[in-house]
Amino acid sequence: MVFPYWEAKVKPFRVIGNLYFVGSYEGSSHMLDTGDGLILIDTGYPQTLYRLIENIRALGFDPYDIRHIVHSHGHYDHCGGTRALAELTGAKTYLGAPDRDYANGTLDLTWAKELGFCQYIEPFEPDVLLHDGDRLTVGNTTIDFVATPGHTPGTMSMFFDVTEDDITYRAGTFGGAGTNSLTRAFLEEYGLPLSYREDFLHSIEKVYDEPVEVFIGNHFWNNHAEEKIRRLGEKPNPFIVPGEWQSFLDGVRREAEELFRKDP
Numbered sequence: 001m002v003f004p005y006w007e008a009k010v011k012p013f014r015v016i017g018n019l020y021f022v023g024s025y026e027g028s029s030h031m032l033d034t035g036d037g038l039i040l041i042d043t044g045y046p047q048t049l050y051r052l053i054e055n056i057r058a059l060g061f062d063p064y065d066i067r068h069i070v071h072s073h074g075h076y077d078h079c080g081g082t083r084a085l086a087e088l089t090g091a092k093t094y095l096g097a098p099d100r101d102y103a104n105g106t107l108d109l110t111w112a113k114e115l116g117f118c119q120y121i122e123p124f125e126p127d128v129l130l131h132d133g134d135r136l137t138v139g140n141t142t143i144d145f146v147a148t149p150g151h152t153p154g155t156m157s158m159f160f161d162v163t164e165d166d167i168t169y170r171a172g173t174f175g176g177a178g179t180n181s182l183t184r185a186f187l188e189e190y191g192l193p194l195s196y197r198e199d200f201l202h203s204i205e206k207v208y209d210e211p212v213e214v215f216i217g218n219h220f221w222n223n224h225a226e227e228k229i230r231r232l233g234e235k236p237n238p239f240i241v242p243g244e245w246q247s248f249l250d251g252v253r254r255e256a257e258e259l260f261r262k263d264p
């Protein structure tokens with residue numbers, strides 16, 4: 001962890017094709033240039049929103065071209081900047097339907113307190129509530145949403161094509177891999193069912209066979225991005241790693257099973 005969060009800078013970069021990293025170390029944000037406006041995946045902490053905007057500009061884009069803001073799930077470190085950014089740009093916001101009450105402030109479940117902030121101060125009402133199998137097509141890009149509940153009930157994994165040097169690759173992100181919200185203490189504190197754990201393991205199996213060649217972490221360390229950016233510009237693109245998706249999910253499954261064994 002890097003403290004304070006807003007000093008956790010990452011120089012923005014093009015990942016592959018029309019996909020860019022514009023987030024911070026503690027909260028990843030990715031951007032897709034669709035040719036018909038920008039899609040942003042997660043906004044990160046409200047404290048790092050200014051950096052997100054600077055990063056988009058640094059890559060030669062205009063933040064006012066953000067038309068759609070899609071979210072992996074309703075936690076503070078993924079949608080903390082959304083309210084302000086949506087007001088600034090007029091972008092449409094998307095969130096897994098079961099996380100709606102996280103984002104709009106009805107439930108105090110955004111993990112803000114656990115992340116060191118007293119409360120979620122910038123609630124928003126999502127424009128579009130996402131369900132399993134939903135699809136968003138904008139310009140040259142189509143995102144397939146797959147419900148992968150567990151980390152939160154509304155966690156959404158996303159899959160889309162990216163093209164580089166005339167070759168198309170499948171990119172994917174697992175919406176919520178942390179087991180932090182699945183400890184018995186956390187679930188009991190908030191009156192949440194222990195069955196979230198079964199949902200989590202089931203979600204891993206549900207997307208395990210997706211043919212992901214470019215794994216996008218929703219935290220910087222998930223896909224070894226720090227090591228890969230040192231090799232940016234090399235061929236093949238260091239972010240193309242067939243099998244990384246499955247080995248990541250294997251690790252997540254192992255960690256979850258160990259937690260559930262030690263903390264039944």
Ligand SMILES: [Zn+2]
Nearest residue numbers: 073075176178
């Ligand atoms: Zn989370």
